[in-house]
Amino acid sequence: MLTIENLNKSFGGLQAVRNCSFNIEEGTITGLIGPNGAGKTTTFSMIAGELVPTSGRIVFEDNDIAGLPTHEMFHRGIVRTFQIPHEFAKMTVLENLMVVPPEQPGERLFANWVSRGQVKRREHEVRDRAEDALDFLSIAHLGDEPAGNLSGGQKKLLELGRTMMTDAKLVLLDEPGAGVNPTLLLKIREMISRLREERDYTFCVIEHDMDLIASLCDPVIVLAEGTVLTQGTMAEVRSNPDVLDAYLGGGEEE
Amino acid sequence: MDQFYGIFLYIISLLTMGGIYAILALGLNIQWGFTGLFNAGIAGFFAIGAYVSAILTTAPSLRHLGGYELPYVVSFAAAMVVSGIIAWAVGKVCLKLRADYLAIATIGIAEIFRLILKNETWATNGPRGVSMIPKPFETLPEPWNHLCFLGLILAVIVVIYLLLETARNSPWGRVMTAIRENEKSAMAAGKDIEKFRMEAFVAGCMLMALAGAFIAHYLKFIGPNATDPLTSTFLVWVMLVVGGSANNRGAILGAFLMWTIWSASEILTSRLPDELAIRTAYIRIFLIGLALQIFLQRFPKGIFPEVRPKPERRQSVSDGVTDNATSR
Ligand SMILES: Nc1ncnc2c1ncn2[C@@H]1O[C@H](COP(=O)(O)OP(=O)(O)OP(=O)(O)O)[C@@H](O)[C@H]1O
Ligand SMILES: [Mg+2]
Numbered sequence: 001m002l003t004i005e006n007l008n009k010s011f012g013g014l015q016a017v018r019n020c021s022f023n024i025e026e027g028t029i030t031g032l033i034g035p036n037g038a039g040k041t042t043t044f045s046m047i048a049g050e051l052v053p054t055s056g057r058i059v060f061e062d063n064d065i066a067g068l069p070t071h072e073m074f075h076r077g078i079v080r081t082f083q084i085p086h087e088f089a090k091m092t093v094l095e096n097l098m099v100v101p102p103e104q105p106g107e108r109l110f111a112n113w114v115s116r117g118q119v120k121r122r123e124h125e126v127r128d129r130a131e132d133a134l135d136f137l138s139i140a141h142l143g144d145e146p147a148g149n150l151s152g153g154q155k156k157l158l159e160l161g162r163t164m165m166t167d168a169k170l171v172l173l174d175e176p177g178a179g180v181n182p183t184l185l186l187k188i189r190e191m192i193s194r195l196r197e198e199r200d201y202t203f204c205v206i207e208h209d210m211d212l213i214a215s216l217c218d219p220v221i222v223l224a225e226g227t228v229l230t231q232g233t234m235a236e237v238r239s240n241p242d243v244l245d246a247y248l249g250g251g252e253e254e
Numbered sequence: 255m256d257q258f259y260g261i262f263l264y265i266i267s268l269l270t271m272g273g274i275y276a277i278l279a280l281g282l283n284i285q286w287g288f289t290g291l292f293n294a295g296i297a298g299f300f301a302i303g304a305y306v307s308a309i310l311t312t313a314p315s316l317r318h319l320g321g322y323e324l325p326y327v328v329s330f331a332a333a334m335v336v337s338g339i340i341a342w343a344v345g346k347v348c349l350k351l352r353a354d355y356l357a358i359a360t361i362g363i364a365e366i367f368r369l370i371l372k373n374e375t376w377a378t379n380g381p382r383g384v385s386m387i388p389k390p391f392e393t394l395p396e397p398w399n400h401l402c403f404l405g406l407i408l409a410v411i412v413v414i415y416l417l418l419e420t421a422r423n424s425p426w427g428r429v430m431t432a433i434r435e436n437e438k439s440a441m442a443a444g445k446d447i448e449k450f451r452m453e454a455f456v457a458g459c460m461l462m463a464l465a466g467a468f469i470a471h472y473l474k475f476i477g478p479n480a481t482d483p484l485t486s487t488f489l490v491w492v493m494l495v496v497g498g499s500a501n502n503r504g505a506i507l508g509a510f511l512m513w514t515i516w517s518a519s520e521i522l523t524s525r526l527p528d529e530l531a532i533r534t535a536y537i538r539i540f541l542i543g544l545a546l547q548i549f550l551q552r553f554p555k556g557i558f559p560e561v562r563p564k565p566e567r568r569q570s571v572s573d574g575v576t577d578n579a580t581s582r
Contacts, residue, residue: 069441087439088440091562094567100443109424112424112426126425
C-alpha cells in the first residue's frame with residue numbers, strides 16, 4: 001500500500017532520516033519503534049505531507065506522493081495523529097471532531113447563505129458521527145468543554161477521535177498510548193483492531209509501550225539513527241541482538 | 255434652537271463616520287478575528303475603494319482620471335471587486351508567509367498604494383486629491399440628506415452583520431477558527447488552509463474597500479492623507495481590540511465607541527492654548543492609546559469577548575456508561 005524508498009530528511013546539518021526504506025502492507029497494523037530521536041515522527045510527518053523530504057520517494061497506491069501538501073494526503077486517505085496533541089483549544093471537543101469530515105457543503109462560504117437546508121442536514125450527520133466517536137472514546141461528557149481544558153491523556157484521545165471522523169485508508173498513530181491510563185489503553189487497543197476489521201483501515205503505530213506493540217502489531221519495523229535496523233514479527237525483532245543493543249536493552253523500555 | 259440643531263448634526267456625523275469605521279472593523283474581524291491574519295495595511299484597501307468609486311462617479315475633470323459618471327451601485331461594486339482582485343494577488347504572495355511577515359508585507363503594500371496615489375498625478379490629481387465627488391441623497395433638503403446617508407450606512411451594516419454572523423456560525427467559520435487556533439492540526443484535518451485564508455483575506459479587503467467608497471462619497475473629497483495609516487489602520491485595530499476580536503457585535507460597538515472618543519478628542523484639543531495646539535496630533539493619538547489601555551485593563555478580551563457557537567448535542571442514548579475519566 002505504502003512504499004518508502006531511500007527517504008532522507010536533514011534539518012540543517014542534522015540528518016534525522018537517512019536512506020530509509022520500508023513497506024506498509026494493506027490491512028496490517030505495522031509497528032514503528034526505535035529509540036528517542038530515531039526519526040519516527042519525522043518519517044510520519046513526511047508521509048503526512050507536513051515535511052518535504054530532502055530526497056527519496058513515498059509511493060502510495062502506485063503514486064509518488066512525496067512533497068504533496070497535507071490536505072492532499074488527507075484526501076488520498078492518509079491521516080495522522082500528533083505525538084504532542086494539537087487540539088483547537090478554544091473550540092469545544094465536539095467541534096474539534098466536527099471540523100474534520102471533508103467536503104462539507106457548509107465549508108463553502110456562499111452555501112451558508114444560499115442553501116442552508118443542505119448545510120443543516122449535513123451538519124446533523126457530522127454531529128452524529130462526532131458523537132459516536134466521543135461515545136467510543138468515553139469522553140462524551142466532555143463534548144461541550146473547550147478542548148484546551150482537557151487533560152493530556154484526554155487530548156490524546158481527541159487526536160484519535162480525529163482519525164475516526166473520516167474514511168481514511170492509512171492511519172498513522174504517533175504514540176497513541178502515551179499518557180493514557182491502562183484501562184483506556186486496552187480500549188484503544190481494541191478500537192484499533194476493530195477499526196481495521198470494520199473499516200478496513202491500515203495502521204502504522206509508533207509506540208514505546210512494547211506490550212501494546214506486541215499485542216497489536218505485525219510486522220514491526222525498528223528505526224535507529226534515521227534508518228531501518230530490522231523488521232519482522234515482534235518475536236523476531238525482540239531476539240535480534242542489534243535491536244537489543246540499540247533500543248530494547250535488557251527488555252527495558254522508556 | 256440653532257445649538258440643538260448643531261448638536262443633532264454632529265451626532266449624525268458621528269454615527270455616519272462611526273458606521274463607516276464599523277464596516278472597516280467588520281472587515282478586519284474576518285481576517286484577524288475569525289482567521290488570525292494580521293493585516294497591517296487596512297489603509298491601502300480603504301484607499302483603493304475610495305479612489306475607484308470616486309473616479310467612476312465624478313464628472314469629467316482635467317485634473318484626474320474620470321468622467322464616467324456611473325451609478326453608485328456600479329462604482330461600489332467595482333470598488334469591492336478591484337480591491338478583492340488586488341487582495342487576491344497580495345494574498346498569493348503573502349499568505350504563504352508566517353503571520354508576522356504578513357503584517358510587515360501588508361504595511362509595505364499599503365505604503366506603496368499611498369505613494370502611487372500621491373505620485374500618479376494624471377489619474378489621482380496627486381496630493382491635491384479628487385474633489386467634487388457626488389454624494390448619495392445630496393439633492394434632498396437638510397437634514398434629510400444626512401439622515402438618509404446615515405440610514406444607508408446603517409442598513410449596509412445590518413446586512414453585513416447578518417451575513418457574517420451566518421458565516422461565523424457555519425462550518426466555514428468553524429474551519430476559520432480551527433486555522434486560527436492551530437494551523438498544523440487544521441492541515442492534518444485535511445483543510446486547504448491557504449485557500450481558506452485567501453477567502454478571509456479577500457472578503458475582508460472587499461469590506462474595507464466598501465468603507466473606502468463610503469468615505470469618499472461622504473466627504474465628497476479623497477486625498478492621499480485621508481488614507482493615512484494612523485487614522486485608518488491603527489484606529490481600526492484599536493476599535494476591533496477594544497470592542498472584542500472575533501465578535502461581530504464587538505467590532506461594531508468598538509468602532510462607534512472609539513470614533514466617538516477620537517472625535518471628542520478633537521474638540522478637546524482644539525480648545526488647547528496655542529503653544530499646545532500644534533501638538534494636537536500627538537495628543538489625540540496619546541488619548542486613543544490611553545483609552546485602549548483603560549479598556550483593556552477592564553475588558554482584557556474586549557467589551558464583547560468571542561463566543562463560539564455550541565453545536566447542539568445529540569440526546570444521549572446510553573447515559574452512564576461513559577464515565578472513564580482519564581488523566582495522565
Ligand atoms: N523541525 C525540526 N527541526 C530540527 N530538527 C528536528 C526537527 N524535527 C526533528 N528534528 C530532529 O530529528 C531527529 C529525529 O526526531 P524525531 O522527532 O523524528 O524522533 P522520534 O523518533 O519521533 O523520537 P521520539 O521517540 O522521542 O518521539 C531528532 O534528533 C530531532 O532533534
Ligand atoms: Mg516522535
